[in-house]
Amino acid sequence: MFFILITGLLLGGTYALIAMGLNLQYGVARIMNLANGEMLVAGGFAAFWVYTAGQVSPIAALLVVAPVAFVVNWAIYRIMLRPLVKRAKSRGALEVDSILATFGLSFALVGIMTWFFGGGYFNYSYLTGRVDIFASSYAQNRVVAFTIASLLAAALWIWLSYTRAGLRMRAVAVSPDSARLVGIDVPAVSALAFGLGGAVTASGGALISMFFTLDASVGVLFTMKALIIVIMGGVGDIRGTIVAAMILGIAETFVARVIDPGLTLAAAYVLFLGVLLFRPQGLFGRTPT
Amino acid sequence: MTMRDIRNLILSAFAFGLLALLPLYVSGYILSIATTMAMFTVLATSWALFSGPTHYISLATAAFFGLGTFVTGLGFQTLPMWLLPIIAAGLGAVLAALVGLVTLRLSGVYFVIFTLGLAELVRQVVTWVQNRTGQRGMYVLTSITERDIYWQLLGMAALVFLVGWLIARSRLGFALRIIGNDETVAKHSGIDTAAAKILLFMVSGAAAAVVGAMMAPRYIYIEPSTAFASILSFQVVIMALLGGTGRLWGPLAGVVPFTLLWEFISRNAPNQTLLLLGIAFLLIVYVLPGGFVGLYDRLRHRYGQGGQ
Amino acid sequence: MKRRNLMMSVAAGAMLAVSMGAASAQDVIRMGAAAPKTGPLAGGADVTHWPAVRLWVHQVNEAGGLQLADGPAMIELIEYDDQTNPQQTIQAAQRMATQDQVDFMVAPYSTGLNLAAAPIFSQLGYPQITGSNVTNQQPELSAQFPGMFFVLGRTGVMAEDTAQVLVDLRDAGEIGDRVALVNVADAFGIEMAEISRDVLEENGFEIVYQTSYPLGTQDIAPIIDGARAAEPDAFIAWSYPADTFALTDQAIVQNFQPSVFFTAVATAFPSFQERFGDQAEGVMGMGGVNPDDPAFQEFAEAHMELTGQLPDYWASASTYATLEILGQAIEATGSKDREVVMAYLQDSSNEYETVLGPIQFNEMNDNERYWTVGQWQDGVFRGVAARGRDGASDVILKDGWD
Numbered sequence: 001m002f003f004i005l006i007t008g009l010l011l012g013g014t015y016a017l018i019a020m021g022l023n024l025q026y027g028v029a030r031i032m033n034l035a036n037g038e039m040l041v042a043g044g045f046a047a048f049w050v051y052t053a054g055q056v057s058p059i060a061a062l063l064v065v066a067p068v069a070f071v072v073n074w075a076i077y078r079i080m081l082r083p084l085v086k087r088a089k090s091r092g093a094l095e096v097d098s099i100l101a102t103f104g105l106s107f108a109l110v111g112i113m114t115w116f117f118g119g120g121y122f123n124y125s126y127l128t129g130r131v132d133i134f135a136s137s138y139a140q141n142r143v144v145a146f147t148i149a150s151l152l153a154a155a156l157w158i159w160l161s162y163t164r165a166g167l168r169m170r171a172v173a174v175s176p177d178s179a180r181l182v183g184i185d186v187p188a189v190s191a192l193a194f195g196l197g198g199a200v201t202a203s204g205g206a207l208i209s210m211f212f213t214l215d216a217s218v219g220v221l222f223t224m225k226a227l228i229i230v231i232m233g234g235v236g237d238i239r240g241t242i243v244a245a246m247i248l249g250i251a252e253t254f255v256a257r258v259i260d261p262g263l264t265l266a267a268a269y270v271l272f273l274g275v276l277l278f279r280p281q282g283l284f285g286r287t288p289t
Numbered sequence: 290m291t292m293r294d295i296r297n298l299i300l301s302a303f304a305f306g307l308l309a310l311l312p313l314y315v316s317g318y319i320l321s322i323a324t325t326m327a328m329f330t331v332l333a334t335s336w337a338l339f340s341g342p343t344h345y346i347s348l349a350t351a352a353f354f355g356l357g358t359f360v361t362g363l364g365f366q367t368l369p370m371w372l373l374p375i376i377a378a379g380l381g382a383v384l385a386a387l388v389g390l391v392t393l394r395l396s397g398v399y400f401v402i403f404t405l406g407l408a409e410l411v412r413q414v415v416t417w418v419q420n421r422t423g424q425r426g427m428y429v430l431t432s433i434t435e436r437d438i439y440w441q442l443l444g445m446a447a448l449v450f451l452v453g454w455l456i457a458r459s460r461l462g463f464a465l466r467i468i469g470n471d472e473t474v475a476k477h478s479g480i481d482t483a484a485a486k487i488l489l490f491m492v493s494g495a496a497a498a499v500v501g502a503m504m505a506p507r508y509i510y511i512e513p514s515t516a517f518a519s520i521l522s523f524q525v526v527i528m529a530l531l532g533g534t535g536r537l538w539g540p541l542a543g544v545v546p547f548t549l550l551w552e553f554i555s556r557n558a559p560n561q562t563l564l565l566l567g568i569a570f571l572l573i574v575y576v577l578p579g580g581f582v583g584l585y586d587r588l589r590h591r592y593g594q595g596g597q
Numbered sequence: 598m599k600r601r602n603l604m605m606s607v608a609a610g611a612m613l614a615v616s617m618g619a620a621s622a623q624d625v626i627r628m629g630a631a632a633p634k635t636g637p638l639a640g641g642a643d644v645t646h647w648p649a650v651r652l653w654v655h656q657v658n659e660a661g662g663l664q665l666a667d668g669p670a671m672i673e674l675i676e677y678d679d680q681t682n683p684q685q686t687i688q689a690a691q692r693m694a695t696q697d698q699v700d701f702m703v704a705p706y707s708t709g710l711n712l713a714a715a716p717i718f719s720q721l722g723y724p725q726i727t728g729s730n731v732t733n734q735q736p737e738l739s740a741q742f743p744g745m746f747f748v749l750g751r752t753g754v755m756a757e758d759t760a761q762v763l764v765d766l767r768d769a770g771e772i773g774d775r776v777a778l779v780n781v782a783d784a785f786g787i788e789m790a791e792i793s794r795d796v797l798e799e800n801g802f803e804i805v806y807q808t809s810y811p812l813g814t815q816d817i818a819p820i821i822d823g824a825r826a827a828e829p830d831a832f833i834a835w836s837y838p839a840d841t842f843a844l845t846d847q848a849i850v851q852n853f854q855p856s857v858f859f860t861a862v863a864t865a866f867p868s869f870q871e872r873f874g875d876q877a878e879g880v881m882g883m884g885g886v887n888p889d890d891p892a893f894q895e896f897a898e899a900h901m902e903l904t905g906q907l908p909d910y911w912a913s914a915s916t917y918a919t920l921e922i923l924g925q926a927i928e929a930t931g932s933k934d935r936e937v938v939m940a941y942l943q944d945s946s947n948e949y950e951t952v953l954g955p956i957q958f959n960e961m962n963d964n965e966r967y968w969t970v971g972q973w974q975d976g977v978f979r980g981v982a983a984r985g986r987d988g989a990s991d992v993i994l995k996d997g998w999d
């Protein structure tokens with residue numbers, strides 16, 4: 001029982017790392033970013049690279065990965081996505097455009113990563129020891145990733161809730177038009193949110209590369225997971241994403257251990273469907289106006 | 290039926306007749322491209338039948354397509370070949386109806402994400418059932434050649450165009466145009482918007498399932514991972530949008546150049562294929578917002594022939 | 598204007614790629630190869646397929662080309678990315694045959710893509726010597742596609758031999774008869790699990806835990822926990838690369854110590870040994886080679902030198918062998934006429950010298966001599982079971998992880 005709970009929580013931590021960045025990007029900047037998984041894999045590749053080349057721990061690598069990812073994503077938003085936002089007549093039109101544009105971007109990113117790193121598998125061995133909790137063993141690297149995910153989530157939540165910049169961001173998340181009226185520079189805040197989201201995603205990638213085998217083409221699997229979690233949790237609220245990630249992690253582990261591992265993904269989709277049907281705005285979402 | 294309708298029908302029939310002769314004259318290479326184009330023409334046109342008027346972006350094409358390939362994979366030894374596409378159409382329509390009933394009240398992006406997940410869900414369930422029943426890899430070994438598949442797809446394309454044309458002329462088409470313009474107005478004028486949308490979704494789902502059933506002999510080995518590959522859904526959307534969904538011929542105008550572009554890139558940049566395809570995707574989104582149909586309408590408008 | 602410039606530079610980039618691909622020499626044999634460079638199978642193709650293909654071309658050209666009746670001919674290789682998409686595999690094969698007019702084609706990578714390409718190869722008269730295609734349908738396939746050849750082996754045989762390793766160990770009194778059997782839920786995993794379960798049950802084994810997991814699953818802790826709770830003597834997983842790594846990882850973490858630990862695809866990859874170091878000792882997997890065979894050692898060295906990575910201990914060598922076979926058939930007939938070469942290949946009395954040892958095709962175009970099960974022993978993945986090959990090492994029991 002404890003095993004399912006703890007394994008589920010650890011998995012939920014992984015999912016939170018995958019999805020928190022997308023929540024910022026979609027919730028605030030209104031970009032349904034289908035290249036999210038590729039950004040994650042890119043973060044993982046960076047961690048792999050510094051670890052194998054210089055024995056730099058993936059956790060220390062975050063200090064480089066996060067700022068670089070922030071700048072790259074900020075630039076992607078300013079150069080690539082801003083014109084779409086300006087052009088869009090309605091939120092629906094922007095969604096269609098951004099889905100297509102970021103799908104193209106995901107292709108391009110896979111192409112670039114394949115070009116530079118080849119198509120092969122990447123993994124390495126870091127913190128693979130055991131941690132014993134309640135008579136069961138868990139991987140150290142997963143526990144460490146979970147801890148950092150928790151710290152990251154807490155920091156984000158505090159920042160969003162108690163700082164002026166966070167307040168501006170939440171205002172844009174609720175309504176870009178009203179935010180403009182009270183003098184918030186919506187494009188700047190959106191770019192900041194998109195960049196920050198990218199930084200969180202890439203950091204998540206660096207952390208999960210400790211225990212996942214990655215290759216240049218694997219990103220789409222993570223994108224799907226992130227989409228499910230963000231929609232389930234409710235757009236624009238970081239708490240929703242974390243709760244949804246934990247629920248999904250525990251539910252999948254429960255199904256895998258007690259019912260049948262063959263049904264884990266099916267269970268995830270059923271859960272997702274259920275939430276969509278009975279609470280389309282997500283667990284923590286506001287009813288769309 | 291006006292003179293113009295009759296003229297268009299005759300012209301279209303003539304064009305299909307010419308295309309049907311294609312395999313007799315061209316090389317296997319051209320034929321394989323033509324087959325791909327025929328496949329995407331059916332998929333994109335039927336996709337646009339639903340998504341054009343309703344503005345719902347469906348990413349479920351792969352789910353229906355995969356369903357169709359499995360119908361052929363499971364049934365080709367025991368059932369007559371001609372029956373398989375019909376069964377696939379039936380199952381596709383049923384699945385579409387179910388999905389439609391539960392999801393069409395979702396709006397915008399929720400519907401997109403749901404349909405994207407649907408292919409994945411169907412795939413998971415299919416593999417799980419396969420695993421439970423000890424079903425081994427499916428080999429669709431038949432004597433069907435690429436030429437046969439091309440003809441089948443061409444016939445299907447003709448059928449989809451005919452259905453689209455009939456819908457546009459029917460009360461359903463009229464209702465859909467109103468829904469597309471303003472759903473609230475449509476509801477107030479007594480149109481059952483949900484029923485209209487579900488009906489169209491069934492048409493598009495059935496067509497995609499039929500295409501899957503027809504294409505299965507081309508793949509020979511049917512695996513869930515390739516039959517339900519979600520890239521197909523995206524290809525269909527991008528091609529349909531490149532063409533434009535406002536007119537029946539719109540998707541066709543997207544399928545032809547995009548297939549050629551894909552082939553051109555695959556051929557000339559074997560190591561950067563995906564990178565260049567990604568860039569091509571982006572260019573389409575930025576440069577051609579309304580697709581070729583939008584461009585065509587703007588040009589007509591500009592040169593003053595746009596009086597209808 | 599900006600837009601046009603961008604378009605033009607894209608086009609120019611594409612042109613550059615063309616001109617770089619086209620070399621011109623007097624007597625050349627043009628070879629086409631389409632396999633995944635991107636998509637779900639790119640990871641495997643990058644280890645197994647592309648390096649072996651490039652190595653063979655490099656070595657043949659270094660040695661002055663293939664000897665035709667009227668002098669030597671250099672190999673020109675044209676590569677395409679099929680994006681792990683059967684649609685693209687078919688199209689690329691058509692393109693290579695009719696547009697690039699290649700003389701021969703390298704068979705695609707993986708079972709699914711090879712089968713998708715089979716009608717095109719057959720229709721256009723190209724021999725398709727497959728090195729990464731495991732199937733049980735050799736009789737049907739060779740009847741329908743007489744130009745399709747199978748080097749890697751049969752699924753049924755691989756599953757049977759894996760089960761047989763357990764039977765032998767049990768009969769020798771080394772293990773009990775409790776087995777945990779898991780598989781990745783796709784055609785490959787399902788088929789292998791079915792066959793091995795049947796063989797094990799016939800031989801009186803008890804399947805104490807059996808389950809499957811979806812393709813792409815890397816969160817495998819519950820499966821290992823379930824398997825461990827069932828206390829099996831042997832653990833068999835019909836797995837794919839990413840999950841092979843994850844299963845082993847979790848088994849180590851949870852200190853799951855069956856006497857036999859078997860994972861399928863990618864166990865034979867050198868990166869498996871790099872990843873797990875000494876803990877890999879005793880892990881069993883599909884395939885295997887005879888690492889003491891000088892032919893293999895030479896191949897491994899050359900592979901390392903040219904591509905900077907070791908070959909995998911299974912399908913790398915068989916992919917390379919398919920090209921050796923093709924090369925020997927071309928040289929034996931002295932011709933690049935496909936019909937002549939095909940006739941030579943179809944003559945089942947011909948034998949080929951390859952890195953795998955001598956190979957001969959039976960009347961079903963099937964190679965009957967291949968390695969079926971391997972095991973990591975002292976840092977090398979040694980074949981421990983084979984059909985028609987000498988040099989199998991003895992199986993050792995897995996003695997924990999630490």
